[in-house]
Amino acid sequence: MNIRIDDGIKTAILGANGAGKSTLFYHLNGIFKPKKGMVLYKNEPMVYEKEYLRRLRSEVSAVLQNPDDQIFSVTVEEDVAFGLLNAGMSVGEADVRIDEVLSAVGLSDFRMRPMRQLSYGQRKRVAFASAIATRPSVLVLDEPTAGLDSQMAQEAMETVDQMHHSGTNIIMFTHDVDLAYAWADCMHVLCGGSLIYSGDPWGFYSDSAKTAVSGLVPPTVFAIDKSLSASEEWSADPHPRTAAELLSKISGKNDTGTLYLIPVRSNISTDFWEKLPKSGVKPYIGVFGVNTRRIISGMRQDCMLGCIDSCMEEVISGNDAVLVYDDSAYGIIEKRISRIGVFGAKIKTVIL
């Protein structure tokens, strides 16, 4: 096996059960030491000595699949502080950092709560917070959405996207083919302890034989796109990765609805609902970002809240939609909108 994971690239490592994902996972922060070969970090071979490993594990944080495995303390703040104090940070410094990361995962109000009073999803977020508290340059996630409901999974991935946007390298170990296909820029596929593919996601699924051997099934979006490609008037390129992109490719029209963007810095002003466009039909409202979700969840709502992708789908279908988002995440939204454009639909945006 020879894997190269580059800086700044959203990397997914896929494989069926027993493919060797967990073994590889523990090699990345020096928990396991290879019997043969070596692991290079920043082009330097890993040194399996106490001081090096302490530094490495502060830079390469791991979030395990089951949060209960990595939660050792009784309260939320103590657990987040665990890694920080182990890394030699002072209590005062750790205090500031705890506030920061709990706010980043939307758990500021849960700081003094006993861990086992939290739901599974909240414990998973504490695990995230604990991992990012050391400000790692690499975050290794093992099945980040496993055991979460779709809403929670959505929120978890938004957190991951925001962390990536803020400069953290994300490496995700998963067997969720749809998630990996939609999210990753680069995919490595493992099978029986060997690496069978490295490259862009669609490249792997295009090779039916390799896909079958790996024990994975093609993602839904890919499968639909591939079926449609069978017809002559359907171009295989570009490859849509999300339902919104696929819809854009299918509809291919330029006259979409309008996407109203409402950035949120620290709070939502009381005239928030007044800002919404006054039309006959109530606009579809989507939310993006941890901070915005926390604020919105405390407000009276008489409508269903969607996510960024469902807003895009709505707009592509010709309806108006409103997206309320964390101001810091504008780059992510801009990127998504421009990707939709690649598939044909030019989304009109208005920042309120």
Next chain:
Amino acid sequence: MFTVPVSVRHLNRRYAGAGGRFRYPRFYSTRRTENIHGVMLFSGLSGGGVPGSAMLIAAAVCICTVLCIIVYKARSGNRDGRGPYRKRRGLSEQVQMDTLAYGSRMVGWSPLGKLLFILCIIITGLLTDSILVPICTFAIGLTMMIYSTNLKIPSILALAIGESMLIMIIGCGMISIMGSASEPAIWDTDILLFHVYITDASFNLAWLVFMRSAAGVTLMLAFASSTPIPHLSQALGQIKVPKEITEIIVLVYRYSFLLLEEMQIMYRAADCRMGFSGFTKSFRTVAGIAAGVFSSSIDISDRAQNALMCRNYSGTFPVFRSPKKISVGWIAAVIVSAAILFAFGQYSSGWINISEVFFGGIR
């Protein structure tokens, strides 16, 4: 960024007066002049005679009671939605204990101060013959417990109190009915296998032991309900208890609850497969679960070690909010309380004769 080229536990078995031979409780009267020092250690007083075999029976009764409670809980949980199932709707044991400890009005008190205070007044109660001292310490413990918990006692703590009370009642009952033959009996009769011979001394001794035990239970529960385990670990560290021991306490606390949860899952799984459809099957299932929990513990420990290493664990659990250290005020309070209780014990010795209260002038 990454390049990974990898080929991947004696009871004093003297059988007093029986020449080392086991005798049935029926024959106790023939060897009542002998003493069992194991019990005296427990009571802290001389006098009273309790044969070892009676203690064995008492211990067996206690163990059977506890086992029956466990099996009953498991079975009732399967039938009427109580037992392990109720916890799914409420909070698990660890959550209850953690919530109680962190929500206690005494959580901000110095854990070492509390521990020292409680140990000192328990020891003072053992050093005096007066029953009034354990009554006072019991009152102190009860007050502290009520103050600490605000009477919101979680089910696991209530069960612990209930079980300890049951064991104390059985134990003290045994002490009470096995008075010395050299002393006049207040009540002498046969009940089933037991020859009941209650004397003035044995009755008073039983009450003294009971009150001391009850005081100890309430005091220790007041401590347990107001001290989170990390605080206890810190307190033990302050009195220079080796860190290996304090770390083990923290780890055992955390992982015992994880194992308990694992056990509850196994109970449910066994129930789904009719594992509790009969008394014998229930015992067999409980045995299987015990074995399963043992193998699970190995797996949990393996995962825990990896996770601890991932978070730079180096053998010491750091504590973010260190509890208050013991102050001069605490030491003064401990010395003054112990001195007052001891002086009161010496002064009030013989004030109350419990047997007179219950049996009047019968001698």
